[in-house]
Amino acid sequence: xxxxxxxxxxxxxxxxxxxxxxxxxxxxxxxxxxxxxxxxxxxxxxxxxxxxxxxxxxxxxxxxxxxxxxxxxxxxxxxxxxxxxxxxxxxxxxxxxxxxxxxxxxxxxxxxxxxxxxxxxxxxxxxxxxxxxxxxxxxxxxxxxxxxxxxxxxxxxxxxxxxxxxxxxxxxxxxxxxxxxxxxxxxxxxxxxxxxxxxxxxxxxxxxxxxxxxxxxxxxxxxxxxxxxxxxxxxxxxxxxxxxxxxxxxxxxxxxxxxxxxxxxxxxxxxxxxxxxxxxxxxxxxxxxxxxxxxxxxxxxxxxxxxxxxxxxxxxxxxxxxxxxxxxxxxxxxxxxxxxxxxxxxxxxxxxxxxxxxxxxxxxxxxxxx
Amino acid sequence: xxxxxxxxxxxxxxxxxxxxxxxxxxxxxxxxxxxxxxxxxxxxxxxxxxxxxxxxxxxxxxxxxxxxxxxxxxxxxxxx
Numbered sequence: 001x002x003x004x005x006x007x008x009x010x011x012x013x014x015x016x017x018x019x020x021x022x023x024x025x026x027x028x029x030x031x032x033x034x035x036x037x038x039x040x041x042x043x044x045x046x047x048x049x050x051x052x053x054x055x056x057x058x059x060x061x062x063x064x065x066x067x068x069x070x071x072x073x074x075x076x077x078x079x080x081x082x083x084x085x086x087x088x089x090x091x092x093x094x095x096x097x098x099x100x101x102x103x104x105x106x107x108x109x110x111x112x113x114x115x116x117x118x119x120x121x122x123x124x125x126x127x128x129x130x131x132x133x134x135x136x137x138x139x140x141x142x143x144x145x146x147x148x149x150x151x152x153x154x155x156x157x158x159x160x161x162x163x164x165x166x167x168x169x170x171x172x173x174x175x176x177x178x179x180x181x182x183x184x185x186x187x188x189x190x191x192x193x194x195x196x197x198x199x200x201x202x203x204x205x206x207x208x209x210x211x212x213x214x215x216x217x218x219x220x221x222x223x224x225x226x227x228x229x230x231x232x233x234x235x236x237x238x239x240x241x242x243x244x245x246x247x248x249x250x251x252x253x254x255x256x257x258x259x260x261x262x263x264x265x266x267x268x269x270x271x272x273x274x275x276x277x278x279x280x281x282x283x284x285x286x287x288x289x290x291x292x293x294x295x296x297x298x299x300x301x302x303x304x305x306x307x308x309x310x311x312x313x314x315x316x317x318x319x320x321x322x323x324x325x326x327x328x329x330x331x332x333x334x335x336x337x338x339x340x341x342x343x344x345x346x347x348x349x350x351x352x353x354x355x356x357x358x359x360x361x362x363x364x365x366x367x368x369x370x
Numbered sequence: 371x372x373x374x375x376x377x378x379x380x381x382x383x384x385x386x387x388x389x390x391x392x393x394x395x396x397x398x399x400x401x402x403x404x405x406x407x408x409x410x411x412x413x414x415x416x417x418x419x420x421x422x423x424x425x426x427x428x429x430x431x432x433x434x435x436x437x438x439x440x441x442x443x444x445x446x447x448x449x450x
Contacts (some may be wrong), residue, residue, distance in 0.1 A: 051404060
């Protein structure tokens with residue numbers, strides 16, 4: 001800018017000791033601001049649970065698997081559509097519930113951070129979906145084939161995975177550590193009891209997947225109702241024999257699924273479960289009683305399956321807080337915990353080279369020979 | 371031509387408002403990128419619209435600066 005010595009009013013220059021005092025004061029303000037910033041970012045509190053530390057824990061428990069999701073690492077891409085029957089319009093104004101069809105991209109996976117783990121009947125199966133709504137909105141949801149979550153807070157999850165971490169000496173989890181964790185968390189003991197007493201089905205296709213976390217549906221008048229949802233298979237339930245659970249091919253569950261979808265589309269009903277006032281929404285370890293009103297909102301049809309290398313699900317973050325207008329989060333602390341930790345996992349894997357998935361579909365097998 | 375003694379009142383309000391907003395963004399961002407607690411959802415839902423609002427104010431600020439001349443720098447300010 002031009003300087004005009006005649007017109008510039010400015011005070012005379014400050015020199016000597018007064019200048020030092022002023023500089024020191026400015027320095028203190030800057031230092032204070034920098035310290036406050038470092039504190040809020042968690043850099044001064046090594047014991048505070050942060051997104052980075054949560055993902056570090058996954059990497060410590062499962063070993064480094066660059067390029068893969070830090071949890072639900074082994075999976076396959078699917079696509080299809082959701083056909084709404086209009087019955088949930090009275091509960092939520094979300095565009096997805098208006099009668100009609102929306103495209104869906106998704107992913108079947110096994111819980112756990114090992115992308116090359118062998119399929120077993122004990123593995124928790126998951127179904128993640130992204131519904132593309134008219135007008136550019138999206139609804140993303142990650143559901144699990146579990147009756148309840150085994151923890152209800154991010155801290156609980158962090159401690160539980162530490163307790164289950166294999167000892168480097170034996171290669172197995174330290175049972176004393178797990179016992180100490182369970183002694184401190186009787187609620188997890190109850191939840192694990194529910195989880196282990198659930199009879200497993202034979203395949204991804206006849207599994208019931210639940211949101212586990214609670215949400216709120218908001219109708220056109222602004223009234224809100226607290227809900228959970230699930231995908232109930234049209235494919236008949238077949239209980240997995242105990243012997244079968246342990247003796248599976250390495251990729252048996254996925255190969256089965258690929259064969260089924262190659263043969264005919266698989267379908268699920270989107271069931272909305274309405275809470276009663278006494279049902280907790282902030283505790284994903286507690287089942288709502290059987291017999292709560294359920295609304296069948298429509299049918300999910302999965303007619304396409306593709307490996308992660310070419311499928312479009314690999315880079316989607318199935319963030320449970322990506323919700324359309326008409327669906328809102330509840331006070332469940334796991335929603336923010338999942339959303340924030342997923343973001344950290346995405347940030348890390350986006351910057352890493354991708355390795356081929358253990359799951360081979362026809363398209364990826366062909367790719368290997370060419 | 372008359373000399374300009376100071377920034378206009380509008381410029382000064384804009385300046386300090388944006389200073390507060392940018393500082394808030396920094397701190398919200400730092401917590402948002404670290405926390406796994408329930409405030410994550412709330413902070414993200416503040417951070418996004420606040421960022422867009424700052425972008426709009428930057429545009430207004432540019433137009434304002436082109437329309438209103440700034441006063442000259444103080445005489446005592448060194449060349450660097």
